Amino acid sequence: MTKQNAPRGNHPVLLALLVGLLAGFGGLARASVATTKPPLRPITVNLQDKAALQNGALYTLHMCVACHSLQGVRYSSLPRMLGMKRDEFEKVIGTNGKHYHDTITSTMPPAIINAFVKILPPDLTDIARRRSPAWLYTYLTSFYVDPSRPSGVNNTVRYNVAMPDVFAPMQGLQKPVMVEGLRFGSPAKVAIGVKPLTQGSMTQAQFDRTARDIVYFLYAVAHPHQQERARLGPWIIGLFVVLSVLTFLIYKLYWRRVITSEERWWRVGK
Amino acid sequence: MNSSKQSRARRVFGWFDDRLPISSLWRSQLTRYPAPKNFNLWYFFGSLAMLVLVLQIATGLFLAIHYQPNPHLAYWSVLRGIQRDSRWGWLIRDMHIVGASAFFLLVYLHMYRGIMYGSYKKPRELLWLVGIFIYLALAAEAFLGYLLPWGQMSYWGSAVVTNFVTAVPLIGKPIATWLRGSFVVGLPTLNRFFVFHVFLMPVLLLALVLVHMIALHHVGSNNPDGVEIHENVNESGWPRDGIPFHPYYTVKDLFGVSVFFVVFFWFVFYNPGGWGLLLDKLNYTPANILHTPADIHPLWFFLPFYAMLRGVPDKLYGIMAFGGSFALLACLPLLDRNPVRSIRYRSVLYKVNILMMAFSFLWLGLIAHGFATEHNMVYGLHVTEVFYATFLLLPFFNRERSARAKIIWLVVAEAVVWLIDVWMYSIHAHGWDLMLLTDWIPTLYLLLLFGLAIGFPALTRDAQKLPERLTAGGIFH
Numbered sequence: 001m002t003k004q005n006a007p008r009g010n011h012p013v014l015l016a017l018l019v020g021l022l023a024g025f026g027g028l029a030r031a032s033v034a035t036t037k038p039p040l041r042p043i044t045v046n047l048q049d050k051a052a053l054q055n056g057a058l059y060t061l062h063m064c065v066a067c068h069s070l071q072g073v074r075y076s077s078l079p080r081m082l083g084m085k086r087d088e089f090e091k092v093i094g095t096n097g098k099h100y101h102d103t104i105t106s107t108m109p110p111a112i113i114n115a116f117v118k119i120l121p122p123d124l125t126d127i128a129r130r131r132s133p134a135w136l137y138t139y140l141t142s143f144y145v146d147p148s149r150p151s152g153v154n155n156t157v158r159y160n161v162a163m164p165d166v167f168a169p170m171q172g173l174q175k176p177v178m179v180e181g182l183r184f185g186s187p188a189k190v191a192i193g194v195k196p197l198t199q200g201s202m203t204q205a206q207f208d209r210t211a212r213d214i215v216y217f218l219y220a221v222a223h224p225h226q227q228e229r230a231r232l233g234p235w236i237i238g239l240f241v242v243l244s245v246l247t248f249l250i251y252k253l254y255w256r257r258v259i260t261s262e263e264r265w266w267r268v269g270k
Numbered sequence: 271m272n273s274s275k276q277s278r279a280r281r282v283f284g285w286f287d288d289r290l291p292i293s294s295l296w297r298s299q300l301t302r303y304p305a306p307k308n309f310n311l312w313y314f315f316g317s318l319a320m321l322v323l324v325l326q327i328a329t330g331l332f333l334a335i336h337y338q339p340n341p342h343l344a345y346w347s348v349l350r351g352i353q354r355d356s357r358w359g360w361l362i363r364d365m366h367i368v369g370a371s372a373f374f375l376l377v378y379l380h381m382y383r384g385i386m387y388g389s390y391k392k393p394r395e396l397l398w399l400v401g402i403f404i405y406l407a408l409a410a411e412a413f414l415g416y417l418l419p420w421g422q423m424s425y426w427g428s429a430v431v432t433n434f435v436t437a438v439p440l441i442g443k444p445i446a447t448w449l450r451g452s453f454v455v456g457l458p459t460l461n462r463f464f465v466f467h468v469f470l471m472p473v474l475l476l477a478l479v480l481v482h483m484i485a486l487h488h489v490g491s492n493n494p495d496g497v498e499i500h501e502n503v504n505e506s507g508w509p510r511d512g513i514p515f516h517p518y519y520t521v522k523d524l525f526g527v528s529v530f531f532v533v534f535f536w537f538v539f540y541n542p543g544g545w546g547l548l549l550d551k552l553n554y555t556p557a558n559i560l561h562t563p564a565d566i567h568p569l570w571f572f573l574p575f576y577a578m579l580r581g582v583p584d585k586l587y588g589i590m591a592f593g594g595s596f597a598l599l600a601c602l603p604l605l606d607r608n609p610v611r612s613i614r615y616r617s618v619l620y621k622v623n624i625l626m627m628a629f630s631f632l633w634l635g636l637i638a639h640g641f642a643t644e645h646n647m648v649y650g651l652h653v654t655e656v657f658y659a660t661f662l663l664l665p666f667f668n669r670e671r672s673a674r675a676k677i678i679w680l681v682v683a684e685a686v687v688w689l690i691d692v693w694m695y696s697i698h699a700h701g702w703d704l705m706l707l708t709d710w711i712p713t714l715y716l717l718l719l720f721g722l723a724i725g726f727p728a729l730t731r732d733a734q735k736l737p738e739r740l741t742a743g744g745i746f747h
Contacts, residue, residue, distance in 0.1 A: 072350040126554035225360045233539030244528035251525045258307050
């Protein structure tokens with residue numbers, strides 16, 4: 001077989017040019033509705049910190065669940081996640097008077113919630129999948145006084161939030177740090193941070209830790225199989241890495257004949 | 271003793287073989303089915319897509335067992351029943367989610383392979399057309415399945431798409447109501463989508479894939495050189511450049527499968543949401559009929575078509591714009607009638623055009639990923655024009671054109687682009703400023719392509735000498 005001197009299919013220069021163009025124009029085309037965004041407060045979730053998870057569960061199940069539900073979560077699934085025994089869990093955290101295997105639903109009747117805030121509070125089961133931990137952490141700590149709102153408060157990351165500032169007794173009230181920015185493309189005063197206004201029952205550090213614990217807990221209930229994933233993942237992926245190597249060797253073994261052979265070496269029609 | 275045992279096994283097999291064409295099919299379709307010996311990396315994706323189809327059916331079976339097709343139950347039957355309460359439900363569901371996106375990725379690569387190596391040309395036109403129908407069935411399957419979790423994006427995505435039908439004058443609205451079984455997306459819609467998703471479309475897909483395979487094995491595989499291996503056979507009728515599919519391509523595909531599963535399971539275990547691309551984050555909120563999301567998006571594999579839809583500021587014409595792109599794909603054998611199959615032996619400008627096809631498709635996806643601002647819509651319109659141009663210019667490359675013909679092609683193509691813009695302006699769709707800001711995209715592409723064609727005629731010349739036998743080389747050869 002003679003080697004052909006014809007043009008080949010591989011054109012790295014052309015490809016590189018197009019990838020470069022895509023990267024360049026991509027930015028141009030993605031002009032979105034510009035809104036000045038406050039910086040998110042960094043947080044690293046540590047699911048091994050059982051004390052923090054337990055504290056987060058305590059606050060979530062006793063405060064948040066007044067209005068919010070976690071319909072995807074059963075009380076009975078929590079003790080293992082929190083590193084507790086069942087009776088310990090029932091004594092310390094409790095099931096809000098529900099059956100142990102019940103799902104977590106808000107303790108306040110929806111009609112009353114509706115009378116307060118007019119919209120049904122979102123379910124918190126997968127809230128940490130919808131929002132990043134940093135967003136949740138910033139949200140929980142960034143309510144500020146805004147007399148124009150019916151509830152009297154607003155939030156830096158969730159503008160015109162419907163939720164009242166239930167943390168005020170603990171955290172104290174806060175005032176916004178306003179800058180001239182953009183909201184949906186038009187100039188507006190945007191809150192990019194908060195400053196303390198009054199003193200609550202907790203110090204700032206204590207409250208930040210409480211908020212962090214709540215985020216830990218919400219993250220844990222939204223990612224219930226994190227441990228199984230981490231345990232099983234490397235084995236399954238490792239198995240296919242090994243199989244890739246083995247099948248590659250087998251493939252090369254079989255194909256050695258194909259590449260070198262010029263004649264009819266297989267048996268056909270016999 | 272030993273031989274009688276063997277012969278008994280053979281007798282049992284023979285009994286079946288006499289009544290079912292087991293060994294003859296095995297021979298004709300695998301061990302003595304000649305495949306070209308120069309398949310490269312691009313030839314993995316077809317068999318991988320079939321594997322993913324099987325995987326989707328297997329995982330889907332388990333999901334359907336636990337799923338409740340009722341708006342009151344659907345969301346929590348998925349997010350609690352499957353994801354949390356049932357053992358390994360999370361793994362099955364994540365495999366189904368990642369599998370859906372993998373399917374589209376593989377099919378897109380498979381289609382692009384066909385475009386590059388001219389696999390739609392005679393005698394494979396029908397093979398290509400069946401493939402387009404598989405793609406359409408797959409798109410329908412994905413759309414139907416997306417409603418089932420009954421999340422916010424599921425609901426509103428389905429609301430948007432079922433509303434497409436209302437664009438048809440007069441009978442549009444009654445038809446949309448008939449399709450949904452309701453005036454809005456609701457219980458009847460969910461029930462029929464469930465049935466279509468788990469029964470109708472999978473059966474259709476399997477049937478189409480079978481037809482695709484039969485057609486493929488009838489005409490034989492194309493290859494990166496575009497050489498018809500059956501035209502050069504030895505004395506016993508075996509193609510000189512062919513090798514038996516089994517064991518050569520079965521062992522090669524096993525390697526492909528293993529590598530594919532490494533990536534696949536990385537996503538399943540560590541990134542099932544795929545940065546919000548494989549599963550929209552808004553779908554972690556139950557559907558709320560009273561609350562329309564600020565931005566309704568399809569998943570990544572439909573984004574380019576979404577940009578085409580958004581780019582044209584009229585429902586009916588917008589739907590025609592994105593529906594037309596399927597028609598263009600189906601018409602590929604009619605558009606490209608150049609006898610040279612493989613991109614390897616086509617002219618430089620043809621290669622540029624084919625790369626631009628993929629590039630503008632990706633670009634459209636990127637545009638639709640952004641918000642529905644007027645800026646993005648105008649970009650969408652003009653990149654859609656480029657995407658269409660990459661198809662509609664294919665006849666230009668059918669043979670070498672004279673300088674005069676090239677100029678006529680350029681003038682006509684530019685005129686069409688500018689007439690579309692004048693039309694958009696006349697219906698007050700977009701302001702001139704935005705139009706002019708982005709008009710350079712199709713204008714420049716056409717100018718560049720035809721300018722080079724006029725200035726350097728060699729760039730439009732296909733390889734003069736085509737290979738008679740397969741050429742060696744290429745990665746994974």
